Amino acid sequence: MKIRIEDDEILIDLTGKERETLNIKIALTILKKNFTLKLYDVIQKKSAILAGKSLSPHYYTCSCKDYRMSAEIYPKRDLRRICKHIFTYISKYHFDDIDLITRTFLEHKFWYKISNVIEVELDKKIFFIGYTKDFEIFNVYLPWNLPVFYSYNCIIKKWKDFAEPFQEKDLNITITKFIHRLNMISKK
Numbered sequence: 001m002k003i004r005i006e007d008d009e010i011l012i013d014l015t016g017k018e019r020e021t022l023n024i025k026i027a028l029t030i031l032k033k034n035f036t037l038k039l040y041d042v043i044q045k046k047s048a049i050l051a052g053k054s055l056s057p058h059y060y061t062c063s064c065k066d067y068r069m070s071a072e073i074y075p076k077r078d079l080r081r082i083c084k085h086i087f088t089y090i091s092k093y094h095f096d097d098i099d100l101i102t103r104t105f106l107e108h109k110f111w112y113k114i115s116n117v118i119e120v121e122l123d124k125k126i127f128f129i130g131y132t133k134d135f136e137i138f139n140v141y142l143p144w145n146l147p148v149f150y151s152y153n154c155i156i157k158k159w160k161d162f163a164e165p166f167q168e169k170d171l172n173i174t175i176t177k178f179i180h181r182l183n184m185i186s187k188k
């Protein structure tokens with residue numbers, strides 16, 4: 001698998017026709033290496049002031065230093081760009097307007113320090129894996145099962161509360177292998 005990590009970003013070579021496979025029997029494909037927030041008409045376009053910062057809620061931009069720094073690295077509306085001001089504004093005024101997946105990722109970014117979320121496909125199921133900046137905690141989000149999520153700790157090599165994402169053992173093994181692979185790559 002052509003994959004490397006820079007800062008907290010996974011860089012995957014998706015060129016060519018080969019899929020990103022971890023074993024021959026069940027393939028885990030990375031569909032997207034980040035999460036982009038959707039635009040919502042209902043979120044106001046005019047700017048707002050929060051804690052002395054000027055933000056544009058509709059486009060998820062802010063004048064604070066955190067935002068400006070992450071905006072230099074990450075694409076528009078990338079989850080990793082979202083600062084605490086945007087999060088506070090959206091959660092205060094628009095949490096009922098945005099979809100459950102987006103809401104969950106925004107919350108987990110600030111509550112569980114999830115720094116990035118990737119979209120994957122395994123056994124024809126499409127779902128998300130979020131991870132902390134140190135690549136030690138990985139949360140698996142099945143869109144059809146939210147708000148339930150599954151958390152894997154790479155240090156103790158255990159699923160939180162022994163709750164694994166799938167009933168099929170092979171799928172859980174594949175995910176765990178994938179997670180450990182990312183954890184190992186991040187340590188190099």
Ligand SMILES: [Zn+2]
Nearest residue numbers: 062064083085
């Ligand atoms: Zn901000």
